[in-house]
Amino acid sequence: MKADPAGVLTGVHYLDGDFACGEGAMAAGCRFVAGYPITPSTEVVERISRRFPMMGGTFIQMEDELASMAAVTGGVWTGTKCMTVTSGPGFSLMMENIGLAAMMETPCVVVNVQRGGPSTGLPTMVGQGDMMQARWGSHGDYELIALSPQSPQEAFDLTIVAFNLAEVWRVPVMFMMDECVGHMTEKVVIPPSDEIDIVPRVLSDKAPGDYLPYEVNGRPVPEFVRVGDGYRFHTTGLTHDERGYPVMSVECQEDSVHRIINKIRLNANDIVRYDEENVDGADVVVVAYGITARVTRMAIDMARTEGVKVGFLRLIVVWPFPEDRIREIASSTKAFVVPEINYGQMVLEVERCAAGKAPAILVPHGGGGVHDPAVICQAIVEAAK
Amino acid sequence: MSTPPNTPLPEEHPIAPYLRMDRMPHIWCPTCGIGTVVKCFATALEETQLDLDKVTIVSGIGCTGRVAGYMNLDAFHTTHGRAIPFATGIKLGRPELEVVVFSGDGDLTGIGGNHFIHAARRNMDLLVILVNNFIYGMTGGQNAPTTPTTARSSTMPFGNFERPFNLPHLAASCGATFVSRWTCLHIRRLTKCIRTALGRKGFRFIEVIAPCSTLYSRLNRLGSGLDLIKFYHDNSEIRHGADTRELEIGYQDSFVCGNFVDEERPTFLDLMNAHYEEVLGDRYVRMPPEGGWIHE
Numbered sequence: 085m086k087a088d089p090a091g092v093l094t095g096v097h098y099l100d101g102d103f104a105c106g107e108g109a110m111a112a113g114c115r116f117v118a119g120y121p122i123t124p125s126t127e128v129v130e131r132i133s134r135r136f137p138m139m140g141g142t143f144i145q146m147e148d149e150l151a152s153m154a155a156v157t158g159g160v161w162t163g164t165k166c167m168t169v170t171s172g173p174g175f176s177l178m179m180e181n182i183g184l185a186a187m188m189e190t191p192c193v194v195v196n197v198q199r200g201g202p203s204t205g206l207p208t209m210v211g212q213g214d215m216m217q218a219r220w221g222s223h224g225d226y227e228l229i230a231l232s233p234q235s236p237q238e239a240f241d242l243t244i245v246a247f248n249l250a251e252v253w254r255v256p257v258m259f260m261m262d263e264c265v266g267h268m269t270e271k272v273v274i275p276p277s278d279e280i281d282i283v284p285r286v287l288s289d290k291a292p293g294d295y296l297p298y299e300v301n302g303r304p305v306p307e308f309v310r311v312g313d314g315y316r317f318h319t320t321g322l323t324h325d326e327r328g329y330p331v332m333s334v335e336c337q338e339d340s341v342h343r344i345i346n347k348i349r350l351n352a353n354d355i356v357r358y359d360e361e362n363v364d365g366a367d368v369v370v371v372a373y374g375i376t377a378r379v380t381r382m383a384i385d386m387a388r389t390e391g392v393k394v395g396f397l398r399l400i401v402v403w404p405f406p407e408d409r410i411r412e413i414a415s416s417t418k419a420f421v422v423p424e425i426n427y428g429q430m431v432l433e434v435e436r437c438a439a440g441k442a443p444a445i446l447v448p449h450g451g452g453g454v455h456d457p458a459v460i461c462q463a464i465v466e467a468a469k
Numbered sequence: 470m471s472t473p474p475n476t477p478l479p480e481e482h483p484i485a486p487y488l489r490m491d492r493m494p495h496i497w498c499p500t501c502g503i504g505t506v507v508k509c510f511a512t513a514l515e516e517t518q519l520d521l522d523k524v525t526i527v528s529g530i531g532c533t534g535r536v537a538g539y540m541n542l543d544a545f546h547t548t549h550g551r552a553i554p555f556a557t558g559i560k561l562g563r564p565e566l567e568v569v570v571f572s573g574d575g576d577l578t579g580i581g582g583n584h585f586i587h588a589a590r591r592n593m594d595l596l597v598i599l600v601n602n603f604i605y606g607m608t609g610g611q612n613a614p615t616t617p618t619t620a621r622s623s624t625m626p627f628g629n630f631e632r633p634f635n636l637p638h639l640a641a642s643c644g645a646t647f648v649s650r651w652t653c654l655h656i657r658r659l660t661k662c663i664r665t666a667l668g669r670k671g672f673r674f675i676e677v678i679a680p681c682s683t684l685y686s687r688l689n690r691l692g693s694g695l696d697l698i699k700f701y702h703d704n705s706e707i708r709h710g711a712d713t714r715e716l717e718i719g720y721q722d723s724f725v726c727g728n729f730v731d732e733e734r735p736t737f738l739d740l741m742n743a744h745y746e747e748v749l750g751d752r753y754v755r756m757p758p759e760g761g762w763i764h765e
Contacts, residue, residue, distance in 0.1 A: 144561060
């Protein structure tokens with residue numbers, strides 16, 4: 085379906101990434117946001133709290149991030165599209181209920197405007213150190229989806245994609261911004277609402293007596309209903325059967341947990357998203373995401389003037405990781421170069437998928453700023469030798 | 470001759486329609502106090518004649534945290550301590566629903582204590598039924614924020630030296646508009662209390678004192694759960710409207726029950742709607758009672 089015009093601020097704007105993300109959420113149909121203030125993410129909810137009252141949305145500032153994520157998980161079951169927004173320290177607190185959302189198969193969006201860490205780290209300065217936490221941060225085995233925008237325009241566009249992916253796959257979607265993208269102000273074009281595609285909440289048309297909350301019948305995800313519509317359903321964070329009833333058995337664990345993993349793993353090629361340029365025949369392929377992708381472009385231009393054949397793969401959907409594509413490229417390139425604002429996170433995935441066919445060379449940055457393009461360029465030139 | 474195990478009962482239990490009978494037997498120990506609280510809740514639902522499709526129950530983790538799973542309502546068994554914020558999301562997402570939080574003392578006021586005080590402060594429109602058995606039951610009898618001073622628990626084997634919460638006072642001082650305490654043997658009074666609370670709005674808090682027959686009772690050599698139920702009942706004095714500062718519970722001491730607070734004050738949603746209508750006028754679009762969902 086097309087977007088609800090009430091949430092779409094059609095026009096050409098000059099917005100920072102945080103505001104653009106907020107606009108993307110409202111355009112996507114998000115009408116409930118629970119959050120707790122944390123730099124550098126706060127502008128997202130400031131934007132939303134100013135505009136929500138005019139479109140039937142409710143914002144509540146909760147007492148902490150534990151509560152924010154719990155309120156969002158509860159809110160989703162009313163049929164309302166929900167989101168919360170945070171940065172590293174708050175992201176850590178949200179992990180508990182992100183796991184609940186994964187287990188209950190609750191579609192929602194969690195925005196993390198990353199700053200330097202660990203702990204309180206660099207509250208006002210950039211980092212990309214939460215990429216593995218986004219994937220593995222809650223306990224137990226599960227899969228989810230994560231995206232990383234490189235610009236305010238993408239903060240708008242991909243927030244809508246995040247809501248749509250959440251709805252299709254019934255997972256929490258991590259929206260992994262970074263402080264630079266969040267605080268960078270650029271042109272953002274918001275199209276008319278009838279040009280924005282929205283995946284609505286699809287409800288089961290089964291009668292209450294025939295409905296089982298976690299019955300899949302061969303589909304990747306179960307049918308949804310809303311609380312308050314007479315289904316009298318039960319859901320739990322415990323391992324559960326099709327009825328949503330707790331079952332403490334090896335068999336039920338295998339059936340239910342393997343399914344919520346496989347719904348993403350087996351469909352990863354429908355979910356992954358990346359941009360690539362000049363990858364075929366490249367001596368070196370750079371893999372980057374978020375603000376580092378922007379810096380990388382300059383480094384690639386510099387390396388090309390030195391005669392290196394450089395390809396570029398920019399991760400847009402970060403999780404699930406584009407395993408198949410990296411595997412293919414690994415057999416034709418000399419090396420991967422992976423700059424990121426951490427001491428080696430997504431590079432581990434590149435290395436895993438390359439499986440020894442091509443080295444994955446990390447260009448780390450501890451956070452608080454972006455790479456000097458010359459440093460990335462140097463790594464590319466070295467790798468090409 | 471003993472009865473074969475699968476012989477149907479001659480008559481259905483009066484509250485069976487309110488329960489998920491396909492989940493019986495429940496996990497609670499013999500002479501646990503939680504069951505009678507469930508019975509009182511179900512009876513109150515029946516007496517109020519509320520549309521049960523519009524009543525939702527949310528629990529956290531623990532023995533009382535299992536109540537949601539046994540009620541024949543839309544039911545959510547959530548994470549430890551987070552039933553109140555989870556319920557808040559449901560209430561704000563679909564304001565027409567009656568949202569009930571049913572959980573234990575450790576869940577709601579230990580790990581979930583911050584959410585408890587803030588939901589009371591906001592006067593969030595939730596009915597919170599808290600079963601207080603003075604201990605963490607499911608994990609094996611560890612010390613709780615409600616364990617009376619000197620009582621033994623598995624992590625205070627030489628007796629608890631901390632001071633416990635006075636829960637009605639905590640709730641009232643944070644802004645709860647309805648505050649009561651009963652024991653699980655005050656069947657008629659507790660049922661009436663729940664029924665009254667279901668007819669009110671705002672943050673409504675009912676503490677129910679109940680025995681943990683397996684752990685608290687055994688660790689303190691207090692006899693069977695039934696002995697303890699009777700002890701609590703017989704040593705409670707009913708004093709409606711009592712000053713909540715005087716409601717502390719000492720170890721095996723007498724304590725006060727009753728209805729302490731019953732006030733009408735605007736809820737979070739009342740305040741939000743009134744405020745935005747005042748400052749934004751016609752520009753304010755209220756979330757519809759059936760929720761802010763966007764569908765085809």
